[in-house]
Amino acid sequence: MSKPVFVLLHGAWHTPKCWDRLIAELDGLGYRSVAPALPSSNADPLPPDWLADVETIRETVSALVNEHDTVIVTHSFSGMTGGTALKGLDKQTCASQGLKGGVIRLIYIAAFLVPEGFQHSPQGTRDNMMSEMKTDFKTGVVTVLPEDVKDIFYQDLDEATIKELEKDLRPHSLGSYWGTTTYAAWRHIPTTYIIGNKDRLTTVATIHHLISAAKSSGTHKIDNVVEVDAGHSVFVSMPQWTAKTLIAEAVRQA
Known part of the structure; x- marks a missing residue:
């Protein structure tokens, strides 16, 4: 059996560069x-x-499943867009269409595991956003100040590394939260x-709630929850562990 391809979906304020350490592993x-x-x-x-975002994710995955099994890895915000972009791209549906591949597993890392019809914030508001999320309705962007970066994203990283990571953070679309x-x-x-237990206490509590709510909401295929002593961005602080865990989950039978 050929090896699956991992599709890595970054969270808000980030770029693909955040995955560099994991990709190397x-x-x-x-x-x-x-x-x-x-x-x-x-x-x-x-x-x-x-x-x-949804279109980009769908186009990326659609191009791969013609030939390859894929594993989708979502982080933080992209749990919402990744979760909604994959209709008809699961392995069974792809096989019924004569495609060689398909999505064989989803891996959420501190990501929004939410049902159909979920809206983070009502249209035109900043409801449900953290206080550290600075919203500008005139420009339509949400930013995070440098002094808040460690507490939100990089709880288990040293200051020098955080300073480097800060340079790549960008404004995020306010409307995407609607x-x-x-x-x-x-x-x-x-x-x-995958839950990082060194993430913010409020984030960890929310994650447990989302998982519990999803499992009790009806049909689901959530078959494994992995807890690790890491922060919000375990793929940066523990890339070797993350790579080995992603591979083990990719080949594990449900």
């Missing part, structure tokens, strides 16, 4: 990965909603959740 272990730039943090001007999910891929594709 996966490469060293003989696994290919693809990390698309999601427009909600990488376009100029920023889009007014998250539809371009999107509504239309699909919950975790109901149809085997799903793993």
